[in-house]
Amino acid sequence: MTLKxxxxxETSGWKWYELLYLAACTLAILIPSLLxxxxxxxxxxxxxxAISVVLTGKGKLGTYIFGGIQxxxxxxxxxxxxxxxxxxxxxxxxxxxxxxxxxxxxKHMNQQNAEVVKLKMSWKQRGIWTAVLAVGTLALGFALRHxxxxxxxMDAFTTVGTMIAFVLTVKRYSENWWIWIAINVATVIMWVGxxxxxxxxxxxxxLLMWSVYLVNSIIMLVRWMREAGGRx
Numbered sequence: 001m002t003l004k005x006x007x008x009x010e011t012s013g014w015k016w017y018e019l020l021y022l023a024a025c026t027l028a029i030l031i032p033s034l035l036x037x038x039x040x041x042x043x044x045x046x047x048x049x050a051i052s053v054v055l056t057g058k059g060k061l062g063t064y065i066f067g068g069i070q071x072x073x074x075x076x077x078x079x080x081x082x083x084x085x086x087x088x089x090x091x092x093x094x095x096x097x098x099x100x101x102x103x104x105x106x107k108h109m110n111q112q113n114a115e116v117v118k119l120k121m122s123w124k125q126r127g128i129w130t131a132v133l134a135v136g137t138l139a140l141g142f143a144l145r146h147x148x149x150x151x152x153x154m155d156a157f158t159t160v161g162t163m164i165a166f167v168l169t170v171k172r173y174s175e176n177w178w179i180w181i182a183i184n185v186a187t188v189i190m191w192v193g194x195x196x197x198x199x200x201x202x203x204x205x206x207l208l209m210w211s212v213y214l215v216n217s218i219i220m221l222v223r224w225m226r227e228a229g230g231r232x
Contacts, residue, residue: 010062012114018058025050025212033205045073046209053213056169057220059115064102071095077206081194082150085140085159093163101170108172118228121168121175129164133179136160151190158187174228177221184214 029050033043049070055063071090078086105116121129141156149155161183168176191207 006061009109009114010060014058022051022054025054025216029205029208029212032208036204038205041073042077042205045070045077046205049074049209050212053216053220057216057223059105059110059118061102061105061109061116064098064105067101068095068098071098074206082148083155083190084147084149085144085152085155089159089162094166097166097170101166104170105172116172118174118224119172120225120228121173125173126175129168129175133157133161133164136163151193154186154190158183158190161186174221174224177217177224180217181214181221184210184217188214 026047029046030043033046048066052063052066052070055061055066071094075087075090075095078084078090108117109115110117137153137157137160139156140160141153144156145152161179165176165179165183168179187210188207191210195204195207
């Protein structure tokens with residue numbers, strides 16, 4: 001794919017209200033974060049994250065570019081806040097998977113609407129992934145508690161859940177949004193506690209970012225389930 005073809009795909013198929021939604025999500029994070037005096041790193045990370053999740057819902061390749069920037073910065077922010085599970089997840093899993101996701105989606109773009117082709121999972125697949133999520137959360141939670149994580153089992157759930165949801169997103173399964181909703185609820189709670197505690201590592205921008213993620217995941221679940229084709 002040439003650079004010209006990439007930009008053609010990214011800019012095609014947008015409706016006016018989708019562009020308005022993208023702008024609203026971005027500004028909902030950017031303006032309050034700047035007014036709150038949050039760090040430049042947190043503001044850039046949160047803004048890129050907001051753009052990335054909207055592009056994911058739209059099925060655009062740019063999600064992995066903005067997502068890569070967000071992952072790198074969010075890893076640093078999480079480390080400073082002692083959310084070690086989030087840190088490890090972003091450095092050693094999500095960043096490499098951003099590259100994999102870009103290459104995978106590039107092979108499955110619908111040329112008619114310039115969006116990725118969406119799929120549904122079988123009930124057997126849903127059951128298997130749910131079991132993996134439960135077992136993984138418990139195992140990692142005990143490990144993080146041993147290392148003094150601020151919220152070990154909450155952190156473990158968001159970490160394992162994100163690993164699974166990201167794989168399902170790369171595979172283009174619409175069920176990924178169910179997991180993202182649960183993750184976003186848990187992560188909002190986690191960062192609410194961080195902000196209420198205050199201190200130099202409290203991040204209003206990051207809390208706003210995850211709040212936007214939550215709203216977006218609900219909207220995109222409805223859209224992807226409606227647009228998804230057959231099971232694979």
